[in-house]
Amino acid sequence: MAEDKSDIEIARGASLKPIQEIGEALGIPPASLLPYGHDKAKISASFLGSLQDREDGKLILVTAINPTPAGEGKTTTTVGLGDGLRRIGENALICVREPSLGPCFGMKGGAAGGGYAQVVPMEEINLHFTGDFHAITTAHNLLAAMIDNHIYWGNALDIDPRRVTWRRVMDMNDRALRGVVTSLGGVSNGFPRETGFDITVASEIMAILCLASDPADLEKRLGDIVIGYRYDKSAVYARDLNADGAMAVVLKEAIQPNLVQTIENTPAFVHGGPFANIAHGCNSVIATKAALKLADYVVTEAGFGADLGAEKFFNIKCRKAGLRPAASVIVATVRALKMNGGVAKEALGAEDISAVQKGCSNLGRHIENVRQFGVPVIVAINHFHTDTDAEIDVVKAYTASLGEEAIVCRHWAHGSAGIEELAHKVVAVANSGKADFTPLYRDEISLFDKIETVVKRIYHGAEVAADARVRDQLAEWEKAGYGHLPVCMAKTQYSFSTNPALRGAPSGHIVPVREVRLSAGAGFVVAICGEVMTMPGLPRHPAAERIRLDAEGRIEGLF
Incomplete structure (x- = not known):
């Protein structure tokens, strides 16, 4: 049983196949794999290009209700469902971030x-x-360095240093870097200016890599990045600095999908990783499209709850890539329902039927939201050993009252054997012909109307609070030709509102938009709502305090 071992102990006990064997099971010849050791590899661009004429398989999205801080096992369920589909004889492939x-x-x-x-x-x-x-990270910061270097050597582009919008990134939570002043120390170090750092997964280059269709499209999108504005307020692009080619070179291998396997040897593409609360939260389009050519069923995930991950998966990724999902699995846990029902994190292990009943409103809201996109819904109850039969019965009865089915899944403890029922249900729904996917809003409506549509129809808010500065900026982008872009909402993952403590299914709240950012290369406009940070901080006792090497040089504490 999994209760007796840590995740890392279970992973180390797995019997892995050589990565070439995993590739061959998908029809990928060894010559088209670029191995990184014995158990992971990248897939060559030439092989990906050879897949275009094949028919697509069925795309299954795994999303979730609003989570507890520890997460509700969405990735675990994505992996388990892929294993479960293979167990019942289906040709399945997993795509995760x-x-x-x-x-x-x-x-x-x-x-x-x-x-x-x-x-x-x-x-x-x-x-x-x-x-x-x-x-x-390197490609992003290369562009940042070239901006400051250009200004230092005479500023031929007439860039206004006060209006440079391109910040730096690093893949670490570090609140101290949210706001910094660069180029201090004298004339030889350049012109001092205020800037800051975001986390790498919030970088526009991460979004570009995950939305690009091929290396040529990647380079074009890199060139389309708006890095700031001139004194006359006209936009300056990365291509104006001749930075797009060098950035593309840095990313030439990163754009190729990574092939690995599950504990049960199911093939998996693990590629790209934009955050869902501050970016669009989906794995790469290249990996997803390749998977659809190689398997009959592709199971993918979208980050955090369906109000963030699924909304952006549908409105940004599917819209941009022409994807049409056949079914959606919403992961729910008894403990998250209890937290949405008002129970404190410390008390989630105790039975509380009334809190589960109250918290089910959160699940109902997510079911309603996914239905708006024309995608059939199945609820997966990710089972924890503290769940009681009475609590599970409440979730099943509530889901049935909405005309949907909730299936208990025990893949965490039993692998594919614990998720067979869900796998059969997914196959039936995906082949039912009930899916009729449609994005939530049209390209033609204004950027502010797109933000308002998400706030009112997904968050059930009453209105958007945005000052004249934000509204004027959106209007300027529309005049510049960016009005057709979708919006990427950056907000807390713990609530439908911008208040992480407001659980359940609140309605009638106000959603403040404090800032908007143009991601011209990625192809969306980011609306930063409430107090969400694009550079997270560490908690009082970070996981790093528990991670170390043992006497044999193996990692301890990493789950």
Whole structure:
């Protein structure tokens, strides 16, 4: 049983196949794999290009209700469902995001699944993996360096240093870097100016890599990045600095999807990792589209609750990439329902039927929201050993009252054997022909109307609070030709509102938009709501305090 072992112990006990064997099971020849050791590899661009004429499989989205700080096992369920589909004889492939080092050393810990539903090698996926995040960080900061260098050497582009919008990034939670002053120390160090750092997973380059269709599209999008404005307020692009080519070179391997496997040897693409509360929260389009050509069922995830991850998956990724999901699985846990029902984190282990009943309103809101996109819904109850039968019965009865089915899944403890029922249900729903996917809003409406549509129809808020500065900025972008872009809402993952303490299914609240940012290369406008930070901080006792090497040089404390 998984209760007797940590995630990392279970992962180390897995019997892995050589990565070439995993590739061959998908029809990828060894020559098209770029191995990183024995158990992970990148897939060559030439092989990906050869897949275009194949038919697509069925795309299954795994999303969730609003989580507790520890997460509700969305990645674990994604991995488990992929294993479960293979167990019942289906050709399935998993597509998930790469974990960020920030939360790995911060509050959440690792993010490669858990128990007997993990992608492996777990330690390497959670740490440096194939170096994709380092390449994204480098490409981002290369552009930042070229901006300051251009200004130092005479500023031929007439860039206004006060209006440089391109910040720096690093893949770590570090609140001290949210606001900094650069170029101090005299004439030889350049012109001092205020700037700051975001976390790498909030970088526009991360979003670009995850939305690009191929290397040529990647370079074009990099060139389209708006880095700031001239004194005459006209936009300056990365291509104006001749930075797009060098950035593309830094990213030439990072854009290639990573192939790994699960504990049960199911193939998995782990590629890209934008945060869902401050970016669009989905793995790369390249990986997802390749998977659809290689498997009959592709199981993918979107970060945090459906108000963030699923909304952006549908409105940004599916819209931009032309994807049409066949079904959606909403992961719920008894403990998260209790927290949404008002129970404190410390008391989640005790039975509380009334709190589960109250918290079910959160699940109902997410079901309603996903239905708005025309995608059929199945509820997966990710089972914890503290759940009682009475609590589970409440969730099943509530879900049935909405005309949907809730299925108890025990993949964390039993692997694919614990999720067979969900796998059969997913196949039935995906092939039912009931999916009729439609984005929530049209390209043609204004940027502010898009923000308002998400606030009112997904968050059930009463209105958007945005001052004249924000509204004027949106209007300027519309005049510049960016009005057709979708919006990417940056807000807390713990509530439908911008107040993380307001649980359940609140309505009638006001959603303040304090800032908007143009991601012209990625192709969306970011609306930063409430107090959400694009550079997170560490908790009082970060996970890093418990991570170390043992006497044999193995990692301890990483879940």
